[in-house]
Amino acid sequence: xxxxxxxxxxxxxxxxxxxxxxxxxxxxxxxxxxxxxxxxxxxxxxxxxxxxxxxxxxxxxxxxxxxxxxxxxxxxxxxxxxxxxxxxxxxxxxxxxxxxxxxxxxxxxxxxxxxxxxxxxxxxxxxxxxxxxxxxxxxxxxxxxxxxxxxxxxxxxxxxxxxxxxxxxxxxxxxxxxxxxxxxxxxxxxxxxxxxxxxxxxxxxxxxxxxxxxxx
Amino acid sequence: xxxxxxxxxxxxxxxxxxxxxxxxxxxxxxxxxxxxxxxxxxxxxxxxxxxxxxxxxxxxxxxxxxxxxxxxxxxxxxxxxxxxxxxxxxxxxxxxxxxxxxxxxxxxxxxxxxxxxxxxxxxxxxxxxxxxxxxxxxxxxxxxxxxxxxxxxxxxxxxxxxxxxxxxxxxxxxxxxxxxxxxxxxxxxxxxxxxxxxxxxxxxxxxxxxxxxxxxxxxxxxxxxxxxxxxxxxxxxxxxxxxxxxxxxxxxxxxxxxxxxxxxxxxxxxxxxxxxxxxxxxxxxxxxxxxxxxxxxxxxxxxxxxxxxxxxxxxxxxxxxxxxxxxxxxxxxxxxxxxxxxxxxxxxxxxxxxxxxxxxxxxxxxxxxxxxxxxxxxxxxxxxxxxxxxxxxxxxxxxxxxxxxxxxxxxxxxxxxxxxxxx
Numbered sequence: 001x002x003x004x005x006x007x008x009x010x011x012x013x014x015x016x017x018x019x020x021x022x023x024x025x026x027x028x029x030x031x032x033x034x035x036x037x038x039x040x041x042x043x044x045x046x047x048x049x050x051x052x053x054x055x056x057x058x059x060x061x062x063x064x065x066x067x068x069x070x071x072x073x074x075x076x077x078x079x080x081x082x083x084x085x086x087x088x089x090x091x092x093x094x095x096x097x098x099x100x101x102x103x104x105x106x107x108x109x110x111x112x113x114x115x116x117x118x119x120x121x122x123x124x125x126x127x128x129x130x131x132x133x134x135x136x137x138x139x140x141x142x143x144x145x146x147x148x149x150x151x152x153x154x155x156x157x158x159x160x161x162x163x164x165x166x167x168x169x170x171x172x173x174x175x176x177x178x179x180x181x182x183x184x185x186x187x188x189x190x191x192x193x194x195x196x197x198x199x200x201x202x203x204x205x206x207x208x209x210x211x212x213x214x215x216x
Numbered sequence: 217x218x219x220x221x222x223x224x225x226x227x228x229x230x231x232x233x234x235x236x237x238x239x240x241x242x243x244x245x246x247x248x249x250x251x252x253x254x255x256x257x258x259x260x261x262x263x264x265x266x267x268x269x270x271x272x273x274x275x276x277x278x279x280x281x282x283x284x285x286x287x288x289x290x291x292x293x294x295x296x297x298x299x300x301x302x303x304x305x306x307x308x309x310x311x312x313x314x315x316x317x318x319x320x321x322x323x324x325x326x327x328x329x330x331x332x333x334x335x336x337x338x339x340x341x342x343x344x345x346x347x348x349x350x351x352x353x354x355x356x357x358x359x360x361x362x363x364x365x366x367x368x369x370x371x372x373x374x375x376x377x378x379x380x381x382x383x384x385x386x387x388x389x390x391x392x393x394x395x396x397x398x399x400x401x402x403x404x405x406x407x408x409x410x411x412x413x414x415x416x417x418x419x420x421x422x423x424x425x426x427x428x429x430x431x432x433x434x435x436x437x438x439x440x441x442x443x444x445x446x447x448x449x450x451x452x453x454x455x456x457x458x459x460x461x462x463x464x465x466x467x468x469x470x471x472x473x474x475x476x477x478x479x480x481x482x483x484x485x486x487x488x489x490x491x492x493x494x495x496x497x498x499x500x501x502x503x504x505x506x507x508x509x510x511x512x513x514x515x516x517x518x519x520x521x522x523x524x525x526x527x528x529x530x531x532x533x534x535x536x537x538x539x540x541x542x543x544x545x546x547x548x549x550x551x552x553x554x555x556x557x558x559x560x561x562x563x564x565x566x567x568x569x570x571x572x573x574x575x576x577x578x579x580x581x582x583x584x585x586x587x588x589x590x591x592x593x594x595x596x597x598x599x600x601x602x603x604x605x606x607x608x609x610x611x612x613x614x615x616x617x618x619x620x621x622x623x624x625x626x627x628x629x630x631x632x633x634x635x636x637x638x639x
Contacts, residue, residue: 058271065269066325066335068513072447072506074388074399 020131027127034120042112047105138166142173153212154181185213238546239597241553243292245535245565246593249586250289252564253282254303256583258328261314262307265328267582268564273335274328276315277343280350281587283307284459284601287357288594301363304354308366311347312373318390320374320420322347338389338397341379345410346584348374349459349605356604371610376414376422384429386410386422403431405445408456408472415617416610424617432470435520438485440478443470448521450505450533451588453479457539458591460611461602465620473540480537484544486518487529494527495572500551502544503533507569507585510576527573531566532585536592565589 050056141158148156154177158170188208191200236244256265263274264282283304290300315331316323321344324337348371355367381387385400386407401407407430414422432443445452453476456462462472487494487502504523506515507530516525534541534548552560559577560567568578568585594600605611615621 055271058269061269062271062273062335065267065513066337072513072515074397 023131027124027131031120031124034116038112038116042116043105043109046108050105134163134165137161138164138170141170142166145173145177149177152210154184155212155214181213182215184208184211185215188213188216238550241549242538242546242593242596245549245553246288246590247292247294248563249565249590250285250294252581252583252586253285254289254295254299255564256581257282257303257307260306261310261328261331262303263310263315263326263328263331264307264583266325266584268580273325275325275343275583276322276340277324277346278583278587279307279311280343280347281584281591283347283350283354285587285590287354288590288600291357291600301358301361304358304363305361305366308351308354308363308370311351311370312366317344317373318392319378320344320370321379321390324389336391338391340389341386341401342388342406342410344374345413346455348413349409352608352610353459353601353605356607371413371417372419374413374417375420376417377420379414380422380426384426386414386426401430403433403446404443405447405452406455409459412456412460412611412614416608416612416614418610418613421613424614427618428468432468437520438478438482440482442478442482442520443472443475444479444520445517446522447506447515448479448483448504448517448519448523449515450480450483450503450517450537452517453540454536454588454592458536458588458595459601459605461595461599461606465615467618467620476537477540480534480541481544482520483518483533483537484541484548486523486525490525494525496527496529496570498551500544500547501529502548503529503531503535503537505530505533507533508578508580508582509569510571510574526571528569528571528576530569530585531560532568532589535566536588538592538596542596 138158138160141160145156145158157174157177160167160170188211191205191208194200252268253264256268257263257279258265258274261274262279262282263276264279265272266275266278286295286300286304289295290297310331311322315326316333318339321339321341323333324340324343325335326332327334348367351367351370355364358364376386379387379390381396383400385402387396388399388401389397391397401410411427411430415424415427434441434443436442457473457476462476465472483504484499484502487497487504488499491497491499504516504518504525506517507513507528509516509526509528511526514524514526514528515522516528516530517523518525531549531552534545534552538545538549552566556570560570562581564581564586566589568580568582570577591601595602
């Protein structure tokens with residue numbers, strides 16, 4: 001019976017899932033926008049400024065020229081030089097000045113990445129705690145209430161924050177516990193009242209007495 | 217007198233402001249090209265720039281051509297003895313004491329101010345050979361002076377055997393980080409000047425038997441069998457013969473002068489055959505050789521060979537074949553000069569190349585391309601490079617060692633026979 005338990009509906013709680021999708025997209029958008037601005041104005045702006053320098057432009061032209069010289073002289077018959085390889089060869093032919101410039105750009109890139117990366121990491125960390133808390137908080141509360149129920153305390157209720165996820169489940173759960181609470185309370189009351197005329201087994205009386213209910 | 221006419225091939229309007237005789241035109245080209253080596257050589261070191269592209273390093277091959285060109289310029293009276301002598305001497309002093317080298321092999325590209333290796337270039341065998349050839353020629357022009365002594369010292373220092381890398385072929389180069397390049401001079405090309413100097417070396421000669429180790433691939437084109445170079449570029453048929461007079465040399469039945477003549481005619485024929493497709497090509501517009509082009513520097517060439525071409529013609533290609541094909545080359549030179557002077561001719565003679573179909577015109581001059589024109593035009597007029605170069609003992613040694621001086625009776629001997637000889 002393969003596939004019997006396969007999940008067929010992925011959108012089981014559309015409002016919840018769409019809300020989370022919006023959150024994730026928003027966080028990604030903020031990160032991407034920050035990166036794009038940082039890359040464009042920071043790194044590429046710096047690179048373009050450096051490469052707009054006439055001497056650097058000339059050096060780049062010479063790099064290309066010398067690469068052409070090498071290909072013209074050394075390329076054996078039938079051998080095709082792929083653009084990718086040509087690029088690597090050009091890199092090999094960079095002058096010391098070009099290497100200095102590229103090294104400068106790389107260093108600047110690394111510095112900016114670190115300066116940008118640290119607050120970004122902090123922001124992403126805080127964001128992930130904030131978002132996960134909206135689920136982890138209710139789970140924690142449910143776990144606590146389950147323990148209370150295990151201890152036969154039927155007065156415990158799940159109380160979530162305003163924007164926590166699972167409020168609807170908590171309401172349904174609280175209603176169920178309330179019903180149980182009332183039911184047990186009624187049984188306790190009935191046991192007390194019946195006890196005056198009817199002899200109830202001690203075990204039942206003892207068991208009921210262990211339940212903590214809102215109405216005794 | 218101002219003559220205006222329509223050039224029927226391209227529809228370009230031109231103006232012939234002055235009518236120069238063939239001799240005047242050739243001498244003008246030669247003189248203007250020599251000026252490149254005066255203006256584009258570092259005054260402190262004498263090293264010559266690879267090209268007029270700003271930021272260009274110096275090229276050791278261009279510097280070799282510079283030594284030859286300065287000597288010719290002095291002979292023609294365009295440069296004073298003092299000017300030529302001092303620039304040549306300074307260059308040789310730099311080469312001997314300041315220029316970075318490995319076992320006498322100079323790096324392909326050097327810093328013009330310091331002579332240090334730049335651009336990660338290789339210690340180049342062929343570029344060193346071209347430099348040595350230019351230096352030895354200058355030594356012949358300035359015989360009995362320190363120029364002759366220094367040239368010989370630089371030549372003697374080169375360890376040609378080392379560049380064999382324990383093989384039977386000369387390696388193309390060596391780099392400090394990676395050692396010998398994986399490329400060898402293994403077939404007909406400009407390698408003959410390298411082989412001649414290596415075999416003729418008085419200090420580190422390679423065995424003469426290695427002359428026979430490189431391949432001589434032959435193919436028929438334009439009705440002639442041609443020993444061809446891989447690229448089919450004209451310069452490969454010209455460089456060695458700018459210095460060495462091959463007219464009376466016979467190599468296993470091959471006369472390389474005749475071969476270069478046939479290759480030049482083949483290059484022209486190839487252009488004619490492709491003229492319907494490429495606007496630049498024509499009977500007087502030919503010269504497929506390594507040059508700048510719309511897509512960068514390429515080893516353009518014709519059949520036989522790889523024949524990479526895109527409609528780009530280098531005037532230096534046809535001009536430097538003037539000793540092989542005087543009439544065809546002169547027609548081409550005149551065609552380029554009279555029709556495209558404004559775009560193609562400047563203070564250092566012909567700019568490197570052009571492509572009419574792509575409306576592309578090189579704005580640069582390349583040292584080696586200006587140099588080959590200067591030397592070949594001098595040979596055309598007076599055999600002014602051949603005569604002194606062939607007297608060099610190392611060249612005579614190479615000829616004897618490789619038994620190249622027996623001319624078979626059937627081989628026709630051509631002579632440049634200038635139309636207007638210069639006294």
